Amino acid sequence: MSDASGKPAPTLKLDSFLPYRLSVLSNAVSRKIADMYEREFEISIWQWRILAVLGESEGLTSTEVANRTLMDKPAVSRATATLLDRGLLSRTSDTSDRRKAALRLTKKGREIYNAILPRALAYEHDLLSSISAEEVATLHGLLTRLSHIASPDRDLWSE
Known part of the structure; x- marks a missing residue:
């Protein structure tokens, strides 16, 4: 497929599209713990x-x-x-x-x-236990930086 100038049109591959991946991951994380407090x-x-x-x-x-x-x-x-x-x-x-x-x-x-609180914290611990403390700090830093781009007018959370 090409655009009006004959150049190949950009394509979207959802599995590597960051907004899609963040949304799906957020839904998966929320859904798992939500099942417990809904039930x-x-x-x-x-x-x-x-x-x-x-x-x-x-x-x-x-x-x-x-x-x-x-x-x-x-x-x-x-x-x-x-x-x-x-x-x-x-x-x-x-x-x-x-x-x-x-x-x-x-x-x-x-x-x-x-x-619910101790269960939520245990779930967070389980999620983060697969990465090192340094990676957790990097993850939090990256999320904060991305939040400033996604929401430049206000902080999404305090740290």
Whole structure:
């Protein structure tokens, strides 16, 4: 195949296309651990991400959760509504701005977070155990550098 100038048209080989590989790997990594918390706790990937963010930084608004997770606002809204209905989150309106509401884990939400957390950390350990400590540091450095290119206007995570 050639382009209008007669030069060979560029081809895309997905198996070597970095965005595709990162996406597929991310899905595979997420899916494996998601199977556990979906089966044992009836928590979706989206709900776990919200619990995890609030487990680390309570009192965030839905917008702040969306910004930290790069989830779209409707997905955050649906997952938050389910977590509120299940009694895993509480929402407290800001007295100075009623449009803002802080989200916090309830006791039940904290118990689920605390039950999943060691398993999530063990899974991370298993993933990283196949590479050296130096390679782990290099991997984190490379991911950070790529994140600055993919999202130049804001940090995707703090290190």
